[in-house]
Amino acid sequence: MAESAITPAPLPSADLAKVPVRTLLPWAAFFGLLMLIVLYFVGAEQGATSLIAGENVHEWLHDGRHLLGFPCH
Structure with a gap:
């Protein structure tokens, strides 16, 4: 009863884990x-630096702004 019927699978070789930096750099x-x-949109899209007119973006991101510690009012 001490022996297991399942044999462990061999670990993948270290060659599979190597990814060239040239492949990762664009991503x-x-x-x-x-x-x-x-x-930018969470932290600065309001007031003088606003790219989009109105308060819609500010209101959509309002809770995330407070969660990340950005003051907004």
Whole structure:
């Protein structure tokens, strides 16, 4: 009863985990730019720096603004 009928599968080799930096760099740049755009809209899209007229964007992001510690009123 001490022996198991299931044999463990071999671990994948370390060669599978290597990803070239050239492959990751465009994706890292894309997501970095995307995060900067999100940060702008959450943190600064109101008042004098507003790109979009009106209060709609401010109201849609209002709770996220407070959650991240941005003052807005």
